[in-house]
Amino acid sequence: MYPRSINHTVITALAEQAAVVLLGPRQVGKTTLALEIAAQTASVYLDLEREADRQILTEPDLYLDEQAAKLVILDEVQQMPGLFSSLRGQIDMRRRKGLRSGQFLLLGSASNLLLHQSAESLAGRVRYVEMPPLQLDEVGRDRLNELWLRGGFPDSFQAASDRASLTWREDFLRTYLERDIPALGPRIPATTLRRFWTMLGHAQGGLLNAAALAEGLGVSGQTIGRYLDLLVDLMLVRRLAPWHENVGKRLVKSPKVYVRDSGLLHALLGLESLESLLGHPVVGGSWEGFCLEALIAAAPIGTEPFFYRTSAGAELDLVLRLPKSEVWAFEIKRATAPKLSRGFHLATADIKADRRILVYAGAREVPLGDGLRAMPLNAALALIRQQA
Missing domain, CATH: 3.40.50.300 (P-loop containing nucleotide triphosphate hydrolases)
Structure with a gap:
């Protein structure tokens, strides 16, 4: 334990x-x-x-x-x-x-x-x-890839092999779809909800497009909203709200959607090994969602999470408004060389961010000038836990 x-x-x-x-x-x-x-x-x-x-x-x-x-x-x-x-x-x-x-x-x-x-x-x-699933600072940073692949549910993470872990997660999904969700009252066919959940997985970290999802499932947009509400309520999917304060720019108003546990995301997409994950188009969205969930879980109680995007292309993967009203801006990249786009700098200026952090896949903390720092996930988690 x-x-x-x-x-x-x-x-x-x-x-x-x-x-x-x-x-x-x-x-x-x-x-x-x-x-x-x-x-x-x-x-x-x-x-x-x-x-x-x-x-x-x-x-x-x-x-x-x-x-x-x-x-x-x-x-x-x-x-x-x-x-x-x-x-x-x-x-x-x-x-x-x-x-x-x-x-x-x-x-x-x-x-x-x-x-x-x-x-x-x-x-x-x-x-x-x-209560979030197991976190990186609980299992040790040397097991980061294993936690990312298998997710943070204890039985999945501690399984004897990647195959056994995937089997546990597939059973978990089946139990939710066939027993737990019907027990809450909704009469939703398990196969339909599984398809919807998988569609969200393929679009991990993308803007919610209810019309496209509705067309793919052959249901109404209102039904898509009901399915999404259910998975959000069960804390299996995150609906990340856009930054809503007036910054004098045209802001994207649709939420972004993530399957919250990376292990469940990989089970939905049939990804058993790290090699299969690294070769899959969802790898970037999966890494972003994994880091995003860890950062939100590490933040002090009362922290509000958002993302920021303007119609002109300025974007931040995660904005945290801490209880003491500080605003922290994060960019998350699955890359070993710290590099940021011009849109990141424009976005942090728009929201007047107090802290600007690039979470990347490298091992060292690197100052990038003007208060901006690039750091591995474990360092970012340690920094934000200090604010509690």
């Missing part, structure tokens, strides 16, 4: 807030982390996908009253949306008794669904933390 950076974030949140919602896709390690935290304190764990555990909460207040001095961990809490009103009453009752923090750790794999369910009931009583 790798030490997870998010562990400290969750423990700190529990020390400061009554309830913490830990979000993340299935198999990312939420339960393992929660049980590790549970081993350090008096606690009780319930998996709400198990009928027996749901039965325990048929009368939630009767059970939870008896657990007032314990940390209550509820896994896949979106399975019981009616529970949130009881949790509000429990938190308020415990606060009156002087128990103001560390009461509930709620785990879920459907972000928008959970946020909607909990927003009104637990307003002012809850903190949200998203």
Whole structure:
């Protein structure tokens, strides 16, 4: 088991807030982390996908009253949306008794669904933390290519071989399509959603073209929006918003779309080995998405991610607006020689970037003048983690 950076974030949140919602896709390690935290304190764990555990909460207040001095961990809490009103009453009752923090750790794999369910009931009583897959600084920079190829899901990354890793990811995709997504309610044929997901993979890092996707699948643009909303909600696809502040230029307004885990992207495209990946047209988009997800995960809580592109061609792969209002601009290139286009310099001037960084595939950190630095991914991650 790798030490997870998010562990400290969750423990700190529990020390400061009554309830913490830990979000993340299935198999990312939420339960393992929660049980590790549970081993350090008096606690009780319930998996709400198990009928027996749901039965325990048929009368939630009767059970939870008896657990007032314990940390209550509820896994896949979106399975019981009616529970949130009881949790509000429990938190308020415990606060009156002087128990103001560390009461509930709620785990879920459907972000928008959970946020909607909990927003009104637990307003002012809850903190949200998203758990990413394994990160480069958790597994070691010497395993960068392996992490890029296999992705950050622990079982995929730790598989005995690339073949075994790909098999695990194919099973993961099949389970999501045939069991998990139908369990949420949408009646979408698994083959159709798989084709849509694969189409997104082929266009990794491109602007969303709903009309082209709709034509390819033979569905309406509205249906494409519904499919995309679902995969974004499950934290499997990222819809990266364009920079929206007025800079006096004509800005591209369509979002960019990424399959969030590089390993799942490669499974969708049937890429088993590093050699097959390096020879595939998606290699640039895959590397960009891999680095982009790592940078967003390393940024302080409250950071807003964007991309920037004007109709004239000025472009930034990633713009991070940190909680203290600093703006960091990133260009991501799968190249060993640090080189930037004129469009990058124009774009950073447009948004008045405080930091300008080129993340490239070289091994050294190189100053490029005027405050711009080229650096490998691990150095960029270390720099941004210092801002937390």
